[in-house]
Amino acid sequence: SQTIHQWPATLVQPVGSPLSLECTVEGTSNPNLYWYRQAAGRGLQLLFYSVGIGQISSEVPQNLSASRPQDRQFILSSKKLLLSDSGFYLCAGSSAKNIQYFGAGTRLSVL
Amino acid sequence: DQQVKQNSPSLSVQEGRISILNCDYTNSMFDYFLWYKKYPAEGPTFLISISSIKDKNEDGRFTVFLNKSAKHLSLHIVPSQPGDSAVYFCAATGDSGGSNYKLTFGKGTLLTVNP
Numbered sequence: 246s247q248t249i250h251q252w253p254a255t256l257v258q259p260v261g262s263p264l265s266l267e268c269t270v271e272g273t274s275n276p277n278l279y280w281y282r283q284a285a286g287r288g289l290q291l292l293f294y295s296v297g298i299g300q301i302s303s304e305v306p307q308n309l310s311a312s313r314p315q316d317r318q319f320i321l322s323s324k325k326l327l328l329s330d331s332g333f334y335l336c337a338g339s340s341a342k343n344i345q346y347f348g349a350g351t352r353l354s355v356l
Numbered sequence: 357d358q359q360v361k362q363n364s365p366s367l368s369v370q371e372g373r374i375s376i377l378n379c380d381y382t383n384s385m386f387d388y389f390l391w392y393k394k395y396p397a398e399g400p401t402f403l404i405s406i407s408s409i410k411d412k413n414e415d416g417r418f419t420v421f422l423n424k425s426a427k428h429l430s431l432h433i434v435p436s437q438p439g440d441s442a443v444y445f446c447a448a449t450g451d452s453g454g455s456n457y458k459l460t461f462g463k464g465t466l467l468t469v470n471p
Contacts, residue, residue, distance in 0.1 A: 288463035347399030
């Protein structure tokens with residue numbers, strides 16, 4: 246089965262600073278890739294998904310962007326972080342249709 | 357509009373007893389349902405899934421039941437163990453005609469299994 250690598254595990258950033266979270270996938274090729282955010286006490290909100298290199302779909306308007314420069318690499322970015330960007334960010338991959346496998350997550354605190 | 361609902365934010369059961377976690381959905385286009393388990397500060401782990409052509413799927417201690425007419429599914433854990441204590445997410449996906457296989461998640465139910 247595929248493995249999702251995500252880093253860093255925790256990140257503390259000042260308001261207005263840039264952000265780059267990276268996610269890589271092992272064990273499969275041409276996966277669908279996803280970025281989610283889990284706010285405190287809430288479910289998983291899909292932010293972006295990608296069905297191939299350079300193909301990004303955004304689910305919600307926000308301060309973040311995503312890119313997929315390689316087949317198994319997915320990056321979540323921001324030019325200037327806001328306080329409201331704080332949360333737990335999860336990367337997921339799917340190659341077997343509906344089942345998505347998740348990384349360990351990144352806890353982002355914007356201060 | 358919340359298309360996947362887990363109306364119980366928390367559930368507490370005794371070790372060895374049955375845990376039943378419920379999930380309701382509103383989108384009749386959903387045709388595949390999944391349950392994930394999540395520990396704090398970790399990513400969700402896939403547990404079990406069911407296609408809409410079935411009404412039951414079993415894997416060890418975990419069984420998922422689907423009632424399409426009621427748009428309701430449930431996860432049964434028998435017997436419950438303290439290590440099962442976690443947040444359980446219900447998720448659903450449908451045939452959108454595309455290939456993105458997006459999942460819609462519920463808000464989760466915190467299960468606590470007491471020794």
